[in-house]
Amino acid sequence: MKPVDALLEIVRSEGVRHVFGNPGTTELPFLEALVDAPDLPYVLGLQEGSVVAMADGYARATGRTAFVNLHVAAGLANGLIGLLNASRSRTPMVVLAGQQDQRHLQADPMLAGDLVGLASPAVKSAVEVHQPYDLPVLLRRAFALARRTPSGPVFVSVPMDVLSSSSSVDVPAVSRVSAPGASSDVSSAVRILAEATSPVIVAGDGVGRDGVVPALVSLAERLGAPVWSQPMFDGVDFPGSHPLYAGMLPPRHEAIRAELEAHDVVVIVGCHAFMPHHWTPGSPIPDGCAVVQLDADPAEIGRNFPVAAGLAGALGATLAAVEEALAGEVRPSTAAAVEARVAAIGGRISEKRAAVERAARDRYGPAPLDPPAAMHAVASGLPDDAVVVEEAITAGLALRTVLRLDRPRSYVHTIGGGLGWGVGAAIGTRLGDPSRPVVAVLGDGCTMFGLQGLWSAVRYRVPVTFVVVNNGEYRTLKETLDGLAGPSAAAGTYVGLDLPGLDWQAGAKLFGMASTRVAHTEELRALVAGAGDRTEPLLVEVPVTAHGGRSG
Template sequence: MNGADLLCDVLLANDVTVCFANPGTSEMHFVAALDRKPEMRCVLGLFEGVVTGAADGYARMTDRPAATLLHTGPGLANGLANMHNARRARSPMINIVGDHASYHLPLDAPLTSDIEGLAAPMSNWVGRVKGPADIVPAAEAAFRASLTPPGVTTLILPADAAWGEVDAISPGKVKLAPLPAVDMAAVRKVAEAIRAAPGRVGMVVRGQAARADALEIAGRIAATGGVRLFSEVLIARMQRGRGRFAPTRIPYPVDAATTTLRDIDVLVLVGAKEPVAFFAYPGKPGRLVPDNCQVLSLAAHGEDLKAALEALADELGIKPTQQFTAARAFPDAPTPSGRLTDDAIAVSVARKLPANAIVCDEAVTSARRFFALSAYAAPHDYMMGTGGSIGGGIPMATGAAIACPDRKVINLEADGSGMYTVQGLWTQAREKLDVVTIVFSNRTYAILHGEMTNVGVNSIGENARRMLDLDHPALDWIALANGMGVEAARADTCERFDALLDSALSRPGPFLIEAVI
């Protein structure tokens, strides 16, 4: 066998069974090895940003890494934006980046580049296979690093390491270190702070602390201990819907965020970081909590967040039988009619959302109301692009659909963001994925119009408008989707949108709705 065969065997031995790929010449031996491993599902993305974004969506839904296959430094560079989102989401991922044969590198061929330098800012761990004999330890190190704690890893595979002969062995499972024990000193400190400032304590949850079982514990703490429960602005994955405790999302605009947090004297972090402004603005703060706010960490990423919440509840004397308030029924409101608006779309999707669906939200400005309404929707998983790099929505939905083939995936997608990785629709068509893409077609980068105001520009001229608007010509999402093999239809009224959504939800396979607003 060769090194590429052995690398596949290490991955499969550790239940890495999906490879999102866009390979090139340097990876052909690895492609041939994958061809000999029917247990590995190989998924082609037509752009590397689709590959890394799909691996991100897959990881968020499985809590396990997929592999990606990328071609040298330029191929890796094409995937960096969604690696950034994955790193911010703390998604486990193993990027396999092919490189020239080691003896060819000194010749400085056209594709030669500093792969380590490109990978490092978007990876928690970067390693290079030194030769065929190094395949097993290097691959096992990459796998271990992807899960302890979860994050992005990049393994560089020189071509001669891939084609070099190795002894036939059967790799075993990598032993992972257990989660550290709950820090009871931190638990007692947080409990003491909660008792000392009832009603003026906030708690920010993310990661495993935003799953339904942990949210139930956090909900009891919030209801009984006088704690206000928050989520970060951008959510990697949260389980929401009727019967689940619904944290308040910290708003994106600085003024709204500081207003939300102005009465917080103690902020408790559970797998989260202290919230800060997305950008610096003239005359506005970067920190969102008051200067005198005490910030405490109950447990950090890589620790047992649910167990820490359980320990805190015990320390506060909160019983598992104590109740919390959760949404039970959708608010009584008239069914939207007439011209289609972003609010009407949010209402319709929240009302019609199938139980156990997965929502990938990259609608940016247009779907802001959906998050609040989603508390009343059927139980579901909700995900966003966590790094602020747009172009993650379509790939994330693709990866989520591969991870959970028995669940409906709804992608709320901005038209500008969607154009970054529109190629992901082709992968959805090829793989017959059950994804409904709803494109909010306002033909502009609406968020950037708002940002111009935020930085003090109150009027824009022709040059600025041409950089912010997507008209002349207007994007034709029906033609784009059809060209990728995805059936699509357009709606500009609430009635037409409702009919299309009903149809798309009632059948399997990919479908795109261009919602003209």
């Protein structure tokens, strides 16, 4: 079969059900072939950042590798922000971009460029196909690599003469590779855990990605250990309503160390090095605290701090092996100590949650809304089966304190830091699982970076509820600047950090999307509660007070 037909055959056999893209001239042979492939609908985005973000959300919702089509160097450059996010969040996707015809590359034709060099820093691997018979092999290799731990995006550049070739090529079969098993030796970890008097667990995003939340819950209950999520977590890694769930660790080593100070053993599961945001001196691990680290990626073990016991292997199998071995270590006195710890920890966490709830609820009122109150209204209004896609920066921090999501894949975030991801990710999330309503909680600055994605939501009638928190500023930068400069910065003079005059209802109208502006916190809660009944997308503008208490 021809190379382009082999491409379609391979993506089908790899589980691809949608192609996300923004095409150009070098992809025309691919688009022509898709005319006769109704089982592979092409989801068009108006800008490549939105395209990659849609694929990111889709891959996470389905658990399958996403497939993306970009156009030459310029299209790839626009998509790089999404690839950086996908790499950080370890989202498996294969990105194919058309290159100019090889027969005139030496003449430096318009639109040509070093696609491999451009993509390489943002992906696991980047290759260019030079012969038609290499396309099937390299494409199969790309899908296998995208899935392999640590998963992530893989880039393939395909010149137009390869895509349009009429040469006959063979299609290699899908390779079936067994999943890795448990760590081969858990004895040292079990010995440390059995002797711990005050253990604590840090749940990383590997727990949610690998679907092993129940196994971690079982281990936490057996140890009587509070569980923190890694800083700026990307998904549900531990049930938010569980009495042992302590919340999110702050993204600074100094603050992490303070939270872990009272413990003698910390169990770190599926976590990439804590990913601090702002620098503070010292290690995140307190002196005298033993680390037991579990990860599917051997490179993570002991990467940033020494470990007393490191277990590299599939998280589910390794957690099961650890718990089975721990069951033989339990003595009556130990069981009583664990029961007492669980009661004490649960009591403290319950009191803390109640205080946060009261403070937020007391601030309900007319617009502009208080940000923590607005986020409480969103959290309390969510339908039971909703998915929250969050890219709200400062408002997102408040949202995390009141969310009580237990179901896996109910929360979607990216730790990559490339703004504009949220709109597209919400669309891809809903396309990937149409059975669950999607509420996207977005900052106004973030939404501006991904605004073109709204067109795709309207074009494909994707019923996402887009909640745009409008404070008219880059609030996180003002707060950070205040912290760096100290109290003397209270005069409130900032350069380049204000976003006045944005009319979000007018922006929605540009793309043909219905919109509304909330006037009260209770109205916001009601709008979010209706997310499951929508058949079309809706933009909800939420005016909130700005930094320093001013109107947004």
